[in-house]
Structure formats: C-alpha cells, structure tokens
Amino acid sequence: MRDNCFDNFDYQLIHVCKQTGARAGILKTPHGEIKTPIFMPVGTNSAVKTLTGDQVRNTGAQIILANSYHLYLRAGTKRIKQFGGIHGWMNWDKPVLTDSGGFQVFSLAHLRKITEDGVEFRDPKDGKKHFISPEVSMEIQQDIGADIIMAFDECAPYPCDYDTAKKAMDRTHRWLERCFKAKTNPKQALFPIVQGAFFDDLRRESASVISTFEAAGYAIGGVSVGEPADVKNHFVELTAPLLPVNKPRYLMGVGTPEDLLDGIKFGVDMFDCVLPTRNARHGSFFTWDGKKNIKNKQYEDDALPLVEECNCYACRNHSRAYIRHLWRCQESTASTLLSIHNIQFLVEFSQRCRDAILTDTFGDFYQQHYKNFV
C-alpha cells in the first residue's frame, strides 16, 4: 500500500445481500455520512441545473458533484477558495465530490493536446489556452475543497484499439502516482480511477494497479462513453469485484434506473449521472414503467402526479396536466419540477435498493423492476 493522508473518512460495509452480493454500507466524510448504494446528482457549475440548494436538499440527495474543469474556467477556483471552498461558495453543507477534469479531456477531445506532462486545451468560450496536469488538477480540487476528489485520468474513447487503450491506461496510472504525491489536504479523499477501456486484461491490470494505492474509495471510469449496455455491463461485472472489498466503489457517469440495478448487483456503491437533470430539461421523467415524456398529449388533462407513489415535491403538489402546461409555455419551473422528480426518483430508488439488500431480497427487487425499465 502506498501512503495517503485522509482523516475523517470511514467506510463500513454493513451488509452483503445473500441473493446477489449487492452491498449496503455507510461512508463517513467530513460533511456527513452517505448511505450506500447512492445516486449523486451532478452540479457541474456548482449548481444542480434549474434547482436551488434547498430544492436539491429536499430530494434527499446526500452528496452532489461539481466539476473542476468548468469551475476552473468560470468562477475560478481561487475565488471559490476565498468564499470558503465549494461548501461556503454554494452554501451546501453536505458532502461534495469533484471530478478532476479528466473526463473533459475525453469529451472535449477536439480542443486539446495530451502529453505525458498533462493536457493543453482551449477554453471553448473564449479560446484561451490552459494547461491541466495531475498536479494542477490536485491544486484546483484542493482549492475547491470537495470532500471527495478524483484522480486526473485519461478516458479512452469507444471504440478504441488495444494500443491506444493501453497507453491511456498506463498514463492514467503514472498520473495517479503524481496525484497522490500532490494531494496534501487530509480532509479530502482522493479516489483513484480504473481505466483500461474495453479489454478484459487491461481492466484487470488497472484494477490491480490502482488497488495498490491506499484510498478511501475507488472508481470505475471509462464507461458510458457510447458503448452498448451489454458491453458496459460486462466490464462493470468484471471490474467491480476486483476493487478492495472494504472500500466504496464508484461507477462514474452511470445512471439510468436499470444501470443502477445492474451496477448494484455487481457490487457498485456510488453512481452519478447528468441524466435526471438533462432528461428533465428535455421533458422526460422517470417512472417505475420506464421514462415518459411530459410533452405527450395524453397528459393534457391528466390530474395524476408524475408518479403516483412518489414523495417528491412535484408529485406531492402538482398534476401532470399542470407541469405539461408549464412546459408548453416554456416556463422554467417545468424543468425544475421534472428535475426534482427525476433526482428524487433515483435517490429513493437507490434507497429502496439498499432496503432490499439489507433484507437479502435485492435479487427479487431486481427481477421485479428491471424488465419495466428496458
């Protein structure tokens, strides 16, 4: 094990479902506990799109994400530090996780140049050149001050050849070493990330390498990059069990309800995804029978809530007809209500998975619901 410093973090694996091997646990952070498995909403620019902090809190979200790359470019991470870090800046007192900017190296590929030292890229808004290395990413993330920070990695595209995948993975491992050296704040936990694209041996190698780093949790990256669902599932199933049993496992960028069911079944504990908020801004909402779209005419006179048993603010207060009306009038409240619903749906969904795990019935839960989502 390599050295790493993190205090105030602790993970307890509370129970493993006898039917499936799915895990229930508690992750302690400096800003509170997180009961896993958990879905984490994404707030790229230090805001969950269309929602106020109270609205996010009321969905039951236990932790939210922010993005180093975007906050570095806009707001500026020194400014955020001056405002008391991300918690003071956005007035959010629960745990926060920041992504390292590594994913943007992948998703904004046409604007960057990768070298061993780091990544040079242009701000898409003003064209200015910037440079992020593992050391810079750690500095940025320490200024932002999230509880959990992520290693600066290189996410290979899909599809990609073996050589490209291996080079990206090896570089990710070398960068990980540098991240651990550069990271100094013991109130932050640095999660390493498995890469290896879509090759079994690379995934095994990567999981093995990153497990030699002492960390408060471990992530699976490089999925949800356009690959088919069965491919993703194969690699999550392969990778998750290779990570340390006594630490939380975070599957990055994943989250439809069916993805959560699969991930949890394979032993994943944490998920994040932009889908609930993005889908909300596109009019669609999660239900136990798959996603639906509020734009559809069938909801014109529908007095029911989005989901009948749902406890979210939108469902407790408003009809489908009303939300559809707001949508058609282009009132931003429509996106807000749908975002509240979608986030709370996934948060409560992960809680129900947890309940099932604790009673050794997650296999039944999976069977009962999976088919309705796909």
Added chain:
RNA sequence: GCGCCUGUCGUCAAGCGGUUAAGACCUCGGAUUGUGGUUCCGAUAUGCAUGGGUUCGAAUCCCAUCAGGCGCC
C-alpha cells in the same frame, strides 16, 4: 339583395401557370449516461373549399356553387 375581399395539413401560413406543394407551431416517435445540450434527429397534405372549364401542363387563369369577413342598401 348588391359590391368587394378571402378560402393551401389540427393551427398560422409560403407559393401567384411548369420537376416529388416552403417554413413554423401542434401532434407522434427516437436520442441523451464523470453536462460545450431548456438540445438534437426523424415522421406526418397523392393534397391546395366543392364542381366544371381553359391549357401540353393549374393551388396558381375563367365560371358556378358553398363558407367566412368587410362595406352599402
């Protein structure tokens, strides 16, 4: 009763004699997974109020009828 104007998809409309009748909205469907997306993609009129006529050819010209609007008795 007379005169004038108008009748193109559910709606608003472009087209004003010449290949498969723009576009928008609506409707329906699809996409979206560590957020460059309140976004993107696709489908939907064998039809131009109705019936005749002119013409090689008509949504486009002519006549009649019907419907709506305006004006005048």
